[in-house]
Amino acid sequence: MSEKKIIITIDGWSSCGKSTLAKQLAAKLKYTYIDSGAMYRAITLYFLRNHVDWTDAKAVARALKEIHIEFHYNEQTKSSEILLNGEHVEYLIRELVIAEKVSEVAAIKAVREYAVAQQQLLGAHRAIVMDGRDIGTVVFPNAELKIFMTADNAVRVERRFRELYEKNPNISLEEVKNNLEMRDYIDSHREISPLRKASDAIVLDNTNLFPQEQFQLAYKWAMDKISSTQPS
Numbered sequence: 001m002s003e004k005k006i007i008i009t010i011d012g013w014s015s016c017g018k019s020t021l022a023k024q025l026a027a028k029l030k031y032t033y034i035d036s037g038a039m040y041r042a043i044t045l046y047f048l049r050n051h052v053d054w055t056d057a058k059a060v061a062r063a064l065k066e067i068h069i070e071f072h073y074n075e076q077t078k079s080s081e082i083l084l085n086g087e088h089v090e091y092l093i094r095e096l097v098i099a100e101k102v103s104e105v106a107a108i109k110a111v112r113e114y115a116v117a118q119q120q121l122l123g124a125h126r127a128i129v130m131d132g133r134d135i136g137t138v139v140f141p142n143a144e145l146k147i148f149m150t151a152d153n154a155v156r157v158e159r160r161f162r163e164l165y166e167k168n169p170n171i172s173l174e175e176v177k178n179n180l181e182m183r184d185y186i187d188s189h190r191e192i193s194p195l196r197k198a199s200d201a202i203v204l205d206n207t208n209l210f211p212q213e214q215f216q217l218a219y220k221w222a223m224d225k226i227s228s229t230q231p232s
């Protein structure tokens with residue numbers, strides 16, 4: 001009997017380490033990892049580059065027709081990377097100029113419909129770990145394992161600052177803090193699929209956890225779900 005493939009969703013606040021955990025789980029389980037936030041970031045990059053006025057619904061609809069997003073697995077980095085219309089944009093989309101606008105773009109109904117439809121297709125064969133804000137609530141409400149990640153604000157700001165400082169030593173802690181707070185606010189207060197914990201999600205607060213401890217915990221939850229789920 002083959003092992004049942006499950007869907008694992010990881011939602012939570014910005015800079016909680018969702019993608020680190022999702023990548024580790026996917027690698028260990030030999031599942032696909034999808035960073036749904038990267039899709040919203042790539043759409044934001046396209047809008048900025050092409051001067052799309054995202055307050056204009058028609059302009060957004062036209063632009064979305066021109067956007068093609070794919071994920072490719074990079075054997076060297078052992079992780080999936082995003083391509084926007086064939087261009088590798090994995091690094092470009094992490095810049096602060098994108099972070100400053102992405103929550104606004106991600107709040108647009110047409111953008112969410114476009115991204116959610118693609119995310120659901122990517123999970124059609126299960127065996128997937130996807131992280132984001134609405135994955136357990138909207139994209140895969142029937143996922144077998146849902147994790148909701150959180151950590152103290154100061155810890156999140158510090159982690160994000162260290163990450164961005166490596167690439168840009170001119171960045172200030174204040175800038176990072178303001179951006180994080182603004183994104184959390186918009187993400188959790190928007191009208192469509194706001195960030196919230198699914199009622200059946202397990203909360204993982206990693207303020208005082210080492211990455212390895214966090215991984216062991218989540219991996220056990222995944223294995224428990226896999227062994228208690230009947231193969232289809």
Ligand code: DC
Nearest residue numbers: 036037040102103106132133134183
């Ligand atoms: O996870 P991230 O920081 O790369 O996400 C970028 C932005 O996209 C974030 O502000 C929230 C939004 N997002 C979303 O609205 N829904 C998702 N499923 C993933 C991300």
